[in-house]
Amino acid sequence: MQAYNFAGLSARDLHVWRGERPVLRGLSVDAAAGDCIHVAGPNGSGKTTLLRVLAGLLTPEQGSVHWNGRPISADREAYSAALSYLGHSDGLKPEFTARENLAFEVGLRRRLDAPAIDAALACVALTESRDQPARSLSAGQRRRLAMARVMLTGVPLWILDEPFTNLDHAGVERLSEVIAEHLDAGGAVLIAAHQTPAIPRHAARRLEIG
Amino acid sequence: MQAYNFAGLSARDLHVWRGERPVLRGLSVDAAAGDCIHVAGPNGSGKTTLLRVLAGLLTPEQGSVHWNGRPISADREAYSAALSYLGHSDGLKPEFTARENLAFEVGLRRRLDAPAIDAALACVALTESRDQPARSLSAGQRRRLAMARVMLTGVPLWILDEPFTNLDHAGVERLSEVIAEHLDAGGAVLIAAHQTPAIPRHAARRLEIG
Amino acid sequence: MDRTGTADAIWLMYRRDLLLAFRHWDQVAQPVVFFAMVTTLFPLALSPELGELRQLAGGVLWVAALLAALLGLEFLFRADHADGTLEQILLSGQPLALLAIAKGVAHWTICGLPLVLVSPLLAIGLGVPMEALCTVMLSLALGTGILSALGAIGAALTLGLRRGSMLISLLVLPLAMPALIFGARAIDMAIYGDVARGPLLLLAAMLVLALTLAPVAVAAALRISAE
Amino acid sequence: MDRTGTADAIWLMYRRDLLLAFRHWDQVAQPVVFFAMVTTLFPLALSPELGELRQLAGGVLWVAALLAALLGLEFLFRADHADGTLEQILLSGQPLALLAIAKGVAHWTICGLPLVLVSPLLAIGLGVPMEALCTVMLSLALGTGILSALGAIGAALTLGLRRGSMLISLLVLPLAMPALIFGARAIDMAIYGDVARGPLLLLAAMLVLALTLAPVAVAAALRISAE
Amino acid sequence: MNWIWLHKFASPPHAYRLAGQLTPWFGWPAFLLIVTGLYGGLVLAPADYQQGDAFRILYVHAPSAWMSMFIYGTMAVAAAIGLIWRIKLAHGVAAASASVGAWFTLLALATGSIWGKPMWGTWWVWDARLTSELIQLFLYAGLIALRASIEDRDRADRAAAVLAIVGVVNLPIIHYSVYWWNTLHQGATITKLGKPSITGDMLWPLLVMMVGFTLYYGAVLMTRLRAEILRRERDASWLRTELAV
Numbered sequence A, B: 001m002q003a004y005n006f007a008g009l010s011a012r013d014l015h016v017w018r019g020e021r022p023v024l025r026g027l028s029v030d031a032a033a034g035d036c037i038h039v040a041g042p043n044g045s046g047k048t049t050l051l052r053v054l055a056g057l058l059t060p061e062q063g064s065v066h067w068n069g070r071p072i073s074a075d076r077e078a079y080s081a082a083l084s085y086l087g088h089s090d091g092l093k094p095e096f097t098a099r100e101n102l103a104f105e106v107g108l109r110r111r112l113d114a115p116a117i118d119a120a121l122a123c124v125a126l127t128e129s130r131d132q133p134a135r136s137l138s139a140g141q142r143r144r145l146a147m148a149r150v151m152l153t154g155v156p157l158w159i160l161d162e163p164f165t166n167l168d169h170a171g172v173e174r175l176s177e178v179i180a181e182h183l184d185a186g187g188a189v190l191i192a193a194h195q196t197p198a199i200p201r202h203a204a205r206r207l208e209i210g
Numbered sequence C, D: 001m002d003r004t005g006t007a008d009a010i011w012l013m014y015r016r017d018l019l020l021a022f023r024h025w026d027q028v029a030q031p032v033v034f035f036a037m038v039t040t041l042f043p044l045a046l047s048p049e050l051g052e053l054r055q056l057a058g059g060v061l062w063v064a065a066l067l068a069a070l071l072g073l074e075f076l077f078r079a080d081h082a083d084g085t086l087e088q089i090l091l092s093g094q095p096l097a098l099l100a101i102a103k104g105v106a107h108w109t110i111c112g113l114p115l116v117l118v119s120p121l122l123a124i125g126l127g128v129p130m131e132a133l134c135t136v137m138l139s140l141a142l143g144t145g146i147l148s149a150l151g152a153i154g155a156a157l158t159l160g161l162r163r164g165s166m167l168i169s170l171l172v173l174p175l176a177m178p179a180l181i182f183g184a185r186a187i188d189m190a191i192y193g194d195v196a197r198g199p200l201l202l203l204a205a206m207l208v209l210a211l212t213l214a215p216v217a218v219a220a221a222l223r224i225s226a227e
Numbered sequence E: 001m002n003w004i005w006l007h008k009f010a011s012p013p014h015a016y017r018l019a020g021q022l023t024p025w026f027g028w029p030a031f032l033l034i035v036t037g038l039y040g041g042l043v044l045a046p047a048d049y050q051q052g053d054a055f056r057i058l059y060v061h062a063p064s065a066w067m068s069m070f071i072y073g074t075m076a077v078a079a080a081i082g083l084i085w086r087i088k089l090a091h092g093v094a095a096a097s098a099s100v101g102a103w104f105t106l107l108a109l110a111t112g113s114i115w116g117k118p119m120w121g122t123w124w125v126w127d128a129r130l131t132s133e134l135i136q137l138f139l140y141a142g143l144i145a146l147r148a149s150i151e152d153r154d155r156a157d158r159a160a161a162v163l164a165i166v167g168v169v170n171l172p173i174i175h176y177s178v179y180w181w182n183t184l185h186q187g188a189t190i191t192k193l194g195k196p197s198i199t200g201d202m203l204w205p206l207l208v209m210m211v212g213f214t215l216y217y218g219a220v221l222m223t224r225l226r227a228e229i230l231r232r233e234r235d236a237s238w239l240r241t242e243l244a245v
């Protein structure tokens, strides 16, 4: 388990409008090493919007996001390289097999070898369908695969939008354990979810929006 | 509340292969009026596959599905007209507003007027975003809209694949209540879900697969 | 609760597709612009040694129309397939073949009709004499109809596959070649002042055949692709 | 954990796209077959006389190649956009412009190169004399390169829009006109036995220009489309 | 009625064994016939009075051209059977036929244009028959492309079946229209010249070759069929006993 060292993420006074209406008005977040932040709120309150802003996929009308004290807009590449984002969509290539999906998507970020990939797949219990095209995976299997991608990137900051969707009980527990280990290693995690995630050994700080 | 009268759904000894491997081998289901069947099983066990077979979207290698005693292949149209299916995908037109989505998709099945639509939207608490294109709805809002569609069709048989996904607490309760009312009216519901759904006034019969 | 009559359902489906198309009004213009471009493009590419364009007009117009119509085809069902609404249509309990017709006609209204309407302008640009213009429009009207019908089959078969548009072309072009031959021929004859009844009648016959067979094939293909 | 070097990332992206294409070998063949079909359309629509066809050969080959290349373009980014992998690529922390180049080159390898390789056969079918064949290939090689570069911009801009393929054509065709004119001209000159150095050099110049400007434009366009 | 018989015949174990037994009965005669046909055509048959020996390529060309149509027909029928009565074996036949047919079409085109070079002085002319042969090649290409683009075997089968049926309806229209087109632009004269007036001792090798090619197709079909059955019946119990032998 590697230890990360980073000053952390801090967003100040974010204002975001979607269409005609304000979704985020003056919201602030801070995430330091070992922090697990649970973004909660009713449907349509702006969880996804917030996470996309923090991931740098959406630029807020007002307010700023800082990473290690520098605004993320200053060096997009560096910031992107430090975070891993899991959205409502799994972001998998339907025609690639589970293995290939990991090999290529993670390969873009870091060097990794077949054993590492298979280990990650085993960790999310996809070993026997690892050579199946993602299209033919079940909803939960796809979610597991997407999660394996996040794990493999080995970056300090995880931004997960409802990661527990479609997962069965075993899957939820597995994922919680993975998150816990990431936190142990000194990573930071932001989770949007409707149920409070039960992360072993760690208490999630709740951020209520909307 | 209208009362339905139908003999029920019965599937006998279903065998389904996906790709190289058997997913369902010799599975049987029966659903009579007032039945709520909870299809449970780990990820990749075949819940979606089963529901698609029962909805007539997938033809099993072996086995038969009967509706009111007649094989569904005998009269597809009649059977389709009697059921409403909600899959992993919401089945909404991104370009259409919430209202239009209901007007067109439900309109194909039954005559309905604006008030009926607005009532359904109010029931799933989408009133203030009813003129927003589905594309811009949040994940949960989209799920609610899809659920409103199912309610409006007013058919006896509901087949719901993980309907609670992305819903917040209020949403989950609302949906459970809607399902309960459908059962009261003598409808039948099949639900694939990982948590046992808590349906007021009704006990869900559990069907474990995989 | 009273079920929607089949006629109403068809009409609804037709309106739905038109509305969807006009949501992006710019897209409605696209086949026409593409048509215009290819027609203007071609003379640019020809060697000055060549005599006058007129002899080529029929062929150029038809090839351009054929390709313009093909490009639009992919979107006949793909969007519905991607966002899952196709499943809902399959399960709507309405006769699928008829709904398919509705979609096909809607597609023609969006992609085919505009081509027919602008064709006279382009024809004049290619030096087609006035008296031949109505033959031009007529042959293109019949032709685009045939294409929409054949194309619908291709589109339904290639649903959800990568490279849809390319694959559709491969499936549909060979089937469409007879229409091309007669259509282009009809225009040529008109240009040289003969009456083009023969080819036009043949085109009409093909259209009837296509309209009777296509819906069934499309419905079957859709069920297959939705699995 | 060591980050992937930029060079490796580019190479990986290139391999990824090739693999995606070759996942179905037939899909690599598709642009070629389409090219062949469109080329056949013209004799059917115009006239079977090789003498007449020869005069049109340059134009026909180029228009057909242009369209074949265009059709493939849509798939440069759209699939990645639809299944969310594009977001992942944007967030990969690698310089986007370079990744764009990788994708562009991959696209040319899949869609452009095969066209160049089969063009001699089709040229013969259109009655082009043997000694003109290498000019045909050369002009098409340069041309498809230009198209892939220009097309990448169009593809990135039209990302996520319905009817992508058609919109791309509309954006790219005007830009591609000069290439078309000179390319076709080069072939014509070769057919009539002259040396086509002039047009070919101009084509080469255009290619260089496109290759330098495109990547930056594409990167910018991608970021916009992803929001 | 008849489809009950069909089902029985098409029961995988039965078909597997039958195909196995039939293969040699197709294969060897095909081999012998083609050899004799070639010998008869290339050696015994007299040179054509106006084409000399160039015409001998006819003995490969005409039969393969003929096969290209024959196979398409067979394939369409098989596809229809598979689609209507949901008999996977029929789909197997169709799948096996497509590529064989495509190759024969290609062979006809290749030999044809090789022939064309001495005859017409060019590799290709837009003669009606050649053109329709070319379009037929496109039809095959479409079928193969469609099949190959669909991963799920069952879906691929039925999709290809629909296309094959649509195609076979169009085939006559295509042929007719191409001939009409060609005769309009007096291009047809080309084919008139150089068609050998076939005499008896020129004819029999041609017929022998045709029968030989057809049998060869049968043999290929049988072997491809067994492969198809093996793939489709994966873990069927009868296969285990069958292969244990």
Ligand code: HEM
Pocket: E058, E061, E062, E065, E066, E108, E109, E110, E111, E112, E113, E115, E116, E117, E119, E129, E130, E131, E133, E134, E193, E194, E195, E196
């Ligand atoms: C690419 C070139 C060619 C193609 C695609 C082609 C196509 C065909 C086809 C489809 C047939 C079968 C017709 C039938 O069974 O009724 C055929 C037969 C024949 N072809 Fe060709 N052909 C080509 C070139 C030639 C040439 C250059 C000659 C001679 C000058 C020729 C002479 C014949 C003859 C004699 C037959 C058999 C007798 C008959 O059916 O009339 N073909 N060819």
Ligand SMILES: Nc1ncnc2c1ncn2[C@@H]1O[C@H](COP(=O)(O)OP(=O)(O)OP(=O)(O)O)[C@@H](O)[C@H]1O
Pocket: A129, A132, A136, A137, A138, A139, A140, A141, A166, B018, B019, B020, B021, B023, B041, B042, B043, B044, B045, B046, B047, B048, B049, B050, E152
């Ligand atoms: N085309 C295919 N090829 C191979 N395997 C497939 C194919 N389609 C589905 N499968 C497999 O079928 C199994 C059942 O899939 P299904 O979607 O029914 O599971 P599920 O119970 O719905 O899972 P989840 O809870 O994740 O939704 C999965 O293991 C999946 O990998």
Ligand SMILES: Nc1ncnc2c1ncn2[C@@H]1O[C@H](COP(=O)(O)OP(=O)(O)OP(=O)(O)O)[C@@H](O)[C@H]1O
Pocket: A018, A019, A020, A021, A023, A041, A042, A043, A044, A045, A046, A047, A048, A049, A050, B129, B132, B136, B137, B138, B139, B140, B141, B166
């Ligand atoms: N383009 C847009 N135009 C108008 N409103 C929009 C647009 N995009 C998003 N919205 C609105 O912004 C709000 C926030 O959306 P968001 O997806 O962030 O909610 P969320 O908290 O993720 O909800 P969920 O729990 O359902 O995922 C929603 O009410 C949505 O309707």
Ligand SMILES: [Mg+2]
Pocket: A047, A048, A049, A088, A161, B138, B139, B140
């Ligand atoms: Mg959300």
Ligand SMILES: [Mg+2]
Pocket: A138, A139, A140, B047, B048, B049, B088, B161
């Ligand atoms: Mg499922």
